Amino acid sequence: MLTVEGLSSAYGRIVVLHEVSLTVAQGEIVALVGSNGAGKTTLLRTISGVQPLTGGRILLKGRPIERMPAHARVGLGIAQSPEGRQVFGPLSVEDNLRLGAFRRQDAGLAERLAQAYAMFPILWEKRAIPAMSLSGGQQQMLAIARALMAAPKLLLLDEPSLGLAPLLVDQILNAVVSLRDQGMTILLVEQNASAALAIADRGYVLETGKMVHQGAAQSLLTDPRMQAAYLGL
Numbered sequence: 001m002l003t004v005e006g007l008s009s010a011y012g013r014i015v016v017l018h019e020v021s022l023t024v025a026q027g028e029i030v031a032l033v034g035s036n037g038a039g040k041t042t043l044l045r046t047i048s049g050v051q052p053l054t055g056g057r058i059l060l061k062g063r064p065i066e067r068m069p070a071h072a073r074v075g076l077g078i079a080q081s082p083e084g085r086q087v088f089g090p091l092s093v094e095d096n097l098r099l100g101a102f103r104r105q106d107a108g109l110a111e112r113l114a115q116a117y118a119m120f121p122i123l124w125e126k127r128a129i130p131a132m133s134l135s136g137g138q139q140q141m142l143a144i145a146r147a148l149m150a151a152p153k154l155l156l157l158d159e160p161s162l163g164l165a166p167l168l169v170d171q172i173l174n175a176v177v178s179l180r181d182q183g184m185t186i187l188l189v190e191q192n193a194s195a196a197l198a199i200a201d202r203g204y205v206l207e208t209g210k211m212v213h214q215g216a217a218q219s220l221l222t223d224p225r226m227q228a229a230y231l232g233l
């Protein structure tokens, strides 16, 4: 589904990603973990096209997309749920969801709204209230549901568990697993490496802009170097 080859990215003269490569196959959850400031968010933003690259390639189903503007990538099936939730606070929950639909008039809109509410029933209960009145966990659910409204083929999730209580973390990650079980392809960025690897098929570890480990999620979870450096064991 997604192939990233030798990708570099910089903020001005500060290079943040150094020839990073990864793949995500159809129907996989791939976890991207690494400490604060490693460049995980920058990698997601470069894939979605919000951040320009300085080198390398990005292929979606074999098609180069690295020169396409972000909106064209949404049209091809890439949706990102941003870190820090970033919902539209004064707008109602339902209007936030409607804004996530790439083609506002398309026929599948009502069905996707129904799917979003089925996945997160609390959003149905709160559909008419301003998004800023939601709790942190509910806002996170809204951000994910809004990304799904574009009917993506590839979902980029940035830190969906950030700042949430353990019970809510479980609820969000269970939702991610059920999306994968329905055929969605997911690249999941998390600082909570053990929680992310526990639900992922494969994982990558980014350290100061370089990929330093990769492998099956289970083998990363049991790797002593991973346990010492990233898993707090």
Ligand code: ATP
Pocket (backbone or CB within 6 Å): 011, 014, 016, 034, 035, 036, 037, 038, 039, 040, 041, 042, 043, 191
């Ligand atoms: P975190 O989990 O803290 O978000 P991260 O792994 O997602 O970490 P990034 O947010 O991608 O890391 O940041 C990578 C590096 O790029 C950091 O050193 C950060 O300070 C720097 N950086 C991020 N955004 C900008 C920006 N807009 N301008 C300049 N430097 C930036």
